[in-house]
Amino acid sequence: MDFNILSPMQVTEAELVSSNVPEDDHPEWQVETVYAAGSRVISTQTHRIYESLIDDNSGRDPRIDDGSAWLELSVTNRWRAFDQNRSNPARQANEITYSIVPTQDCDAIALFGLTAGSLRIEVWDGALRIYDQRFEMADTGHVVSAYTWFFGGVVYARQKVVNGFPGYLGHRIDITIDANGAMAEVGHIVLGRNNLLGRVLNLPSVRFVSHSRKGYDDFGNEILVKRGSTRKVDLSLLVPTHQAQRVMDIVAEVDGLATAFYLSGDGPGYGIEGLGFVDDHSQPIDVAGESVFPLILKTLK
Incomplete structure (x- = not known):
């Protein structure tokens, strides 16, 4: 499995040309x-x-x-999809649309905090539509038995990563988040250039980090205040040593920015997918050929 991280593009009035979410x-x-x-x-x-x-x-x-x-x-509601905060989503009945014209090369998009039945990505070169993909957001990963298949209810994925589309400078990218009769939501959208950093070695760890308050009052009664949670991802990447500078440059580029990371290749993602930031990165160099680079990331609420 390969580890990917996006170099996020800032979305301002120059990039966001239209939306059906009123301000x-x-x-x-x-x-x-x-x-x-x-x-x-x-x-x-x-x-x-x-x-x-x-x-x-x-x-x-x-x-x-x-x-x-x-x-x-x-x-404001229209701009919540680009405020680096997944827990405060943009909301609109039935459908949310955004039209974005990248001011840098953009071949990947990641959406988090979704409430939608389907997601559609279109790319336009002037009046010519050169890419059009619709993704159903029903998540079958929660089906673990015949009972849950028939009676478990429909569970929808809350995030989606799409890459490989032709989002070159000047192309228009149309995003449609369709909830079909319900309230559509999106917490954060990351657009940018996809970077493959290296191959993930065995035994990565994903740690649940609770931010809820748990304590006791003077009489021993439990005090529980729910405040959400995040994840801490700790993994090691196998990278050809001659690419060490490239990896260091990419990590420096995304430092301090809310960005998307995910696994690609055959096999499941094991929960190593999210909206977050690089917390720690070290690069012991093995001049013989390939180096093992530890990387720690933290997700945003």
Whole structure:
């Protein structure tokens, strides 16, 4: 199995050319309006939601406020798919669409926090559609017996990685997330260049990391507060030594960025697929031919 990581492309107004998700979470901030404490507004320039902290709030621009009059809450619904935060999804009844024109080579896309029955990726070169694939999101990995096949209910995959499409500079990539009568959701979308780092050696580990609060009060009663979880992936890659510099450059390129990683090749992914960041990487060099490179990644909530 080969380990892949995406060099993520930043998605701004220059890349996102259209979407069916309206940017109307709250009214647009107006300089002449007087806002009471608790009032919420948006800015379509920063694509952020702000909440007034004071009464008689007038003439104070939330985009440049020092935090005394306005509190920045989150990005707007349309832009939540690109805010490096999977737990705050973009939501739209029935269907979410995005049209993106890459400003760099883009041959892979990864979507996380999906609620959808199907996913469609189209690539356009001007008026010519040069790629069109639909992916059903039903996940049969939860079928472990005849009973679960007939009575276990339909389980849908929450993430999907697609690579190898012709997303060259200037092409338009159309993404359609179809929930067909339900609420469609997507937590985060990563577009970028796919990089194969090396072959995964045996015994990688995926550790569950709980962020929930678990304790006891003064009387010994349990205190349980659910706060989500993440995963820590610890693996070793076998890389031809002459490619050591290439691997180091790729790791440096994605350092500090929310990106996608996954396994390719024959066999299951064993849970080594996610949205996260490189936490630690070392490269002992074996000049004889191939080197073993330890790599640790952590997923985002």
